[in-house]
Amino acid sequence: MAGMTIGKLAKSTGVGAETIRYYERSGFLPPPDRMPSGYRVYGGDAQKRVRFIKEAQALGFTLNEIKELFSLTDDPDADCASVNARARAKLAEINEKLRKLKLMKKSLERLSDYCPADEHPLTECSIINYLYGKSGLSA
Amino acid sequence: MAGMTIGKLAKSTGVGAETIRYYERSGFLPPPDRMPSGYRVYGGDAQKRVRFIKEAQALGFTLNEIKELFSLTDDPDADCASVNARARAKLAEINEKLRKLKLMKKSLERLSDYCPADEHPLTECSIINYLYGKSGLSA
DNA sequence: CTTGACCTTGTAGTAAGCTTTAAGGTGTAT
DNA sequence: ATACACCTTAAAGCTTACTACAAGGTCAAG
Numbered sequence: 397m398a399g400m401t402i403g404k405l406a407k408s409t410g411v412g413a414e415t416i417r418y419y420e421r422s423g424f425l426p427p428p429d430r431m432p433s434g435y436r437v438y439g440g441d442a443q444k445r446v447r448f449i450k451e452a453q454a455l456g457f458t459l460n461e462i463k464e465l466f467s468l469t470d471d472p473d474a475d476c477a478s479v480n481a482r483a484r485a486k487l488a489e490i491n492e493k494l495r496k497l498k499l500m501k502k503s504l505e506r507l508s509d510y511c512p513a514d515e516h517p518l519t520e521c522s523i524i525n526y527l528y529g530k531s532g533l534s535a
Numbered sequence: 536m537a538g539m540t541i542g543k544l545a546k547s548t549g550v551g552a553e554t555i556r557y558y559e560r561s562g563f564l565p566p567p568d569r570m571p572s573g574y575r576v577y578g579g580d581a582q583k584r585v586r587f588i589k590e591a592q593a594l595g596f597t598l599n600e601i602k603e604l605f606s607l608t609d610d611p612d613a614d615c616a617s618v619n620a621r622a623r624a625k626l627a628e629i630n631e632k633l634r635k636l637k638l639m640k641k642s643l644e645r646l647s648d649y650c651p652a653d654e655h656p657l658t659e660c661s662i663i664n665y666l667y668g669k670s671g672l673s674a
Numbered sequence: 675c676t677t678g679a680c681c682t683t684g685t686a687g688t689a690a691g692c693t694t695t696a697a698g699g700t701g702t703a704t
Numbered sequence: 705a706t707a708c709a710c711c712t713t714a715a716a717g718c719t720t721a722c723t724a725c726a727a728g729g730t731c732a733a734g
Contacts, residue, residue, distance in 0.1 A: 448666045456639045476660045480652035487643045497633050500595045504626045513619035521615045527587045
């Protein structure tokens, strides 16, 4: 597990080596040890941290929010409740996105179902007319 | 309705004047007439076009897709079916986003419900442990 | 010892949709 | 005639999460 180069870490975590360097540059990963040649050397901790990032991203957290989660894990006063609050805040965001997407879906479905989808000219297309504000075509 | 300056058009459509200029620069709005001073002058067509953009954005279309819709309305051979195809393609995209967000939501809800959300130290936090890949809890 | 894969740095580009800045000209109300 | 809001331009900046150079140094295999 010890002594990975950046390429091995990248492969073992499913990201590109450039991404690892980007994470380091941006403060999402701590600067690793170096070989005499200057090559970065990573241990298991780095692997865990990258996996943490990937899992959190899959839950919808941005990199900056993930940095906050890391800060929490470094804070001896932080507790479960503070992490849970972030999870619930993210959940609220996701629910809001879901709400908006469902509205889009409904409108699009209604428009699409109503549209005959044949060779009607666009002046008679209910979708186009809707987009123009339902009051007729000008262009 | 005739003879609006950019500020009036912006106000009447709910966007900023800079946004109007940006739309023009990027080819989403045609270049308007000018007053002798160089001020842009807009009529009702511009208003309709901006509203079209806003409505289409609310349905999830990107500006480039909206430009395509405008091209269709300028194409005498375009018919209802070609517009409907775009609406259905957008619908498919939205459904895919909905699917992913619902997965996130489910995972987050499970993690958050399982977390005691009290003063437990983070080493015992099920959310953090899940993110580190240590937990028996599956998302 | 040579080949080729891998590593280093810094810089810049990508997507999308604006927003801001700087430096200056115009229209109108008092 | 003097404020003051509004207009003009080109260009850069913002956000997020990378991705792609360019120019060079290093390591392992054969």
